[in-house]
Amino acid sequence: MGAAARRRGSSGTTEQPRAEVERLVVGRVRGVHGLRGAVRIEVLTDDPEKRFGPGAVLHPEGTTxxxxxxxxxxxxxxxLVRFAEIPDRDSAESLRDRYLEAEVPVQRGQAPDTYYWHELIGAKVLDRGGRLLGNVVDVYRAGGAEVYLVRGEPYGEFDLPGVRPIVESFDPMGSGIVVDTHALGLEERAAGQPMRKAHRRGRSTP
Incomplete structure (x- = not known):
């Protein structure tokens, strides 16, 4: 087949096909600052200057x-970020603890072994023997490393730092994430001993 035809606009000029986009989480509102509607955002993107620059458009997760x-x-x-649509502190309070998303072009040529955080949700987590420990339900950053919140049986909910030697193999879109339960401390947890955990970043003060 030949090249796809371009859509012709009402003015008679040709229009380029619109790029396919997806929405990705880039931050989370952790608090409100001052009386003019500024919010304090936990950064969940590698490019905050672009995502939070003047004129950038964000969306509260799950809304239009x-x-x-x-x-x-x-x-x-x-x-600290101010939005045109949020004029005062009361309006800003409605955003507290909300995730914020940005529209970005769909990446077709993404480098191998790299993933967006939203792609990790639902990934299987297994021990060395192939036993299912749970699924990833959230991702956050702590101490410079990614941490996966895993929920399932037999250990319930636990934090999984994305570092070696804890993570032995990483194929979230395929066979799953294989972990060393001893290095992670899950065996201690099963025995009723205190388990060392990664700490979530707490809510910032207004």
Whole structure:
């Protein structure tokens, strides 16, 4: 077949096909700052300057609402961001603890062995013997490393730091994530001993 035809607009000019996009989580609102609607965001993207730059449009997860960035900048912990649609503190409170998404082009040529966080949700986690320990239900960053929140049996819910030697093989879209339960401390947990856990980043102060 030949090249796909371009759609012709009403003006008679040709239009390029629209790029396919998807929505990815880039941050989470952790608090409210001041009286003018600024929010403190936990950064969940490698490019905050682009995702939170003036004019950028974000969406509260699970909605079609638009949030247009007017001002933003780093402010430890996280970033302080103001949106055109959020004029005051009361409006900003409605965003507290909400994940924020950005529309990005679908990556067809993504490098092998790299994944977006949302692609890891539901991934199987197994021990060396192939026993299912649970599935990934959330991903966050702690101490410079990714941490996967796993839920299932026989250990219930636990944090899985994405580092060696704990993670022995990593194929979340295929055979799953294989872990060393001894290095992770799950055997201690089963025996009723205190288990060392990665700590979630706490809510920032307003």
């Amino acid at each position: 609402d638009h949030l247009t960035v007017t001002r933003a900048g780093p402010s430890s912990p996280g970033w």
